[in-house]
Amino acid sequence: MKSFAFFLLFLCIAVLSFAIQIGTLTASPIYALKGDSFTLSITLSPTSDVKSAYLMLYNSCTKSTETFYIPQIYGDIYKWVYTSYNSCNFKAQVQVTLKSTSATLLSNVATFTTDIPAASVKSTIVYVPFITNATKTWIVNALDIGSKTLTFTTISSPSGLSISPSSGSIQPGESTNFYITQTGFFLPGEIYVLDAFMNTNDPRVNYSRYLLARVIMGPDGLVMTPVRLSSNHAFVDSDVGFNFSIWKHNVTLNYVYVIWNTPSGSKIFNFTPGQECFSASIRVTSPGTYVLSQIRLSYTYKGSNNSITYYPDLKVKVAKSSNSMDLRLTNGTSDVGIFLKSSSTPTVYAIDGTLKEKLYVKKAKTTWIASYTYSDVPGRVTILSTFDGTDYVLSKSFERYQVSSAKLINFNGGWISIPSGTFASSTIVSVFSSTLFSNNLYAGFSNFNQVSNSVSLVSKSNPLATITYHLYFDTNAVNGLFGNVRVYKLTGENSWSLMSTKPSIENDIATFGGETGTYALGLTANIDKSSKPRIVSFTAVPKKLVGPGNVQFILTVDKDCYYRLLIYDMRGRVVAIQRGKALRSLGNLLYVLNPTTISNGLYVAVVAIGPSPGLITETVSTSFAIVR
Amino acid sequence: MKKVLVVFLVSLLSISVFANVVNEINDPSAYSRAMGGAIYALYTGPQSISYNPAGMATGRDAVFFSHIEHFFGVVRNEFLSGSFRLKNIYVGGAIQYTYPVDELNYDQYKLNGAVAYKIGENTFGLGLNAWIGSNIKNGFSMDFGSIIKYENFNFAVVVKNAFASITWASTPSTSQSYTPELIFGASYIGQRYTLNSYVNFVSGELGLGAEIPVTSFFSLLGGYRMTFYKELSKEVSVGTRIYYHGLDLDIAYVFKGSLQFGDVINPFYVSLTYNFSGGI
8 A cells, every 4th residue: 555655656746847858767687686786777867957866666575665865876877786685576766856846756667576587507518529329428407596486498409419308397496407418420520519408487688598518529439320121021031131331530440240149049240341331131041030139340549449339139030931032143144033932922122222123023833033134333232022911021132243353252151252363354243142952943953962052153254264162061961971062053044063173171161163153062972882882091180189179080982982980988988970971082071079078088980881871891990089 | 765766866867978087998807898897896806996996805815917909909908906905904906008009199007006994794995096198197086985785785886086187298288177986886696697787877887797607617798788878889798707726717798889880899808817815
């Protein structure tokens, strides 16, 4: 009621005064914290007519009006400075008394307040000189130092930081932690400045946005892009492609390993590090789940060797199917024939670099046939087939390589060495390998027991030098008959021919020279049962194994025959048995004894041979010692 | 209780195939070999040093020698032992030499010392073994044995190669420890024949044998041996024992894997025992 009376009084005085110019009473700042000072100023002119000027200040906390009589005068500007020690709202008005008329004039009412929300942030500046995929998080604390609830929202500028919480409120006197996480993808080679801001309802000028953190990143670093799979569902005997890139600056890569967990164990891909894009495919040969579990990198940065392991955990479900696909590369052309067996109509695509082309498919008897002419550029070509009613795909891939000098080509099941000068000029070669015992459509395998993947190497140019093939073979399928491993070449559309050249056998690798074409390893199965074989020699190598290693047993016979090898300890117990076929005149490596599971000492190996598996016509023995 | 015992024995056998035992000719006697190695519960004089030291307590002083042609003669083994009696205490020693006859440069010696103490009709024995050889720097083990008589039965419990360790001259030298072998033996000693058996719970070996005296100076021997969980481990053996004025001549022939190679691999054993106090 009192305040109302004052206002009526002020209003009457104002009506009577008109001879003097009264400016606008302003408060600066309008919002401030308790303890801060406010300046209330007004312009009065001419000052010669001002007898006195008083400031009347109404305090909402005390609900009382205080009068300040002495202004600070700067020319025609009258100022009063006021400091509040409480969080209150204020109203101010100036009363001016004139000399000339003794009239009293009143100014406008200016308001200001110390009852506000206000933030206090312990900002941080972070310098991350080395960029990696590793996620980093920083914590920043914000406190409401005002008297009202502080509401906020957060923002990353530019994007690349994740801030939690993204919005909310803080009660007066309380604080909140903000978790700022680097989530963007940053390429090394640049310097990035990322700011995490908090927008608030703090009314003070220039206080509505707070910097929580500034993250300065780069330029050095090593970053791997997410891994991409060609498919998450595949049928057995498919090629599942995967690729990723590694971007780096001021870093040297030492190695890149990709590890797949397969139903039959781990499979490791070892990439050449001198590249940015890493791409390969895995041949899925068993039903179950294949998991791209780890990518291991080793790098050198500022003279220090470091390593990073990523865990992509990408899964490929592999199912059995009666559907099958085979590819046939034609030497001298860029054509690939696609042969499918499927109970339903397949939809076939060729993925050639960035091009994905749907292929025309026709059915011939029980086989679906398509063809594709690929471009003569390096890279992978994937032939992919989908089938109605299922997510699973069947795919096969082959690689094209630019050969201008000596080149080593790895494939699923071995590698090929192309010497320098093999081709008259730089040329494209294409390499495709088919899985051992897959449902391939080649006829002619009945002629021999296939023991390796087949590999096709084709080119439009004829080689001028011998190409060296290295094929892994299945030692279990060979069953000790290492000397019986032979090279077969696909000579006609469906016929395999035995090559006259015998491969060089070392451990489980057969090495042989050849031209372009399709090759596979097989066993000759023809043993003459009518003749009586004789043992030419039987040796253990070494006779005395001192230290770590293996003992090999080598048999030479005068005719192809069957053998049986038994190894006894001195108690007469059998510690190893091997059966198989031995070839005439060759030093047949019958067995490799790993001595880690048996005791040291003297042993005897006995070998028996015969023209048939059940008939033994000669036996010899040899002693050997193991001293580990 | 029977079930518990059966489970225990089967459990021992099931782990035995993985046990790491000393790789040596542990059955040098032709008499033993003819009976499937089952002489652990018999008193056989100085040859017992290689089986059960308690078996030395025959009541007689004796020397024993055996020769083995093993694996077509590729490996040979010579064994010489002797024992003598001091009242109830029997002391014995043995040396065993194993060597290949082809070009392999390897041999090994085993030296044994044993003592047995007879209490009534039961005997307890202790043996100490040492190895040296072309690639053996040194080796040591202990044997503990007993023979308990119950009516017409002898029962034996033997622990062989306890604390066994051999240092091998490898690059560098390596020391290997071996699993002690627990052996049970049982023999039935009848008027007209003897039935014998043993089982080695660690190596997985089991043997059965019989001796049938035909005349006062001649016995027929037969045996069967196998190793649990080892393919092609079955053996059938035959032999003879001839007694003559304290001289026991034993000859054994083992059809080792007649299933494997016919008769060509089968080892031939001959052993000779001379009993100083006279024989039967």
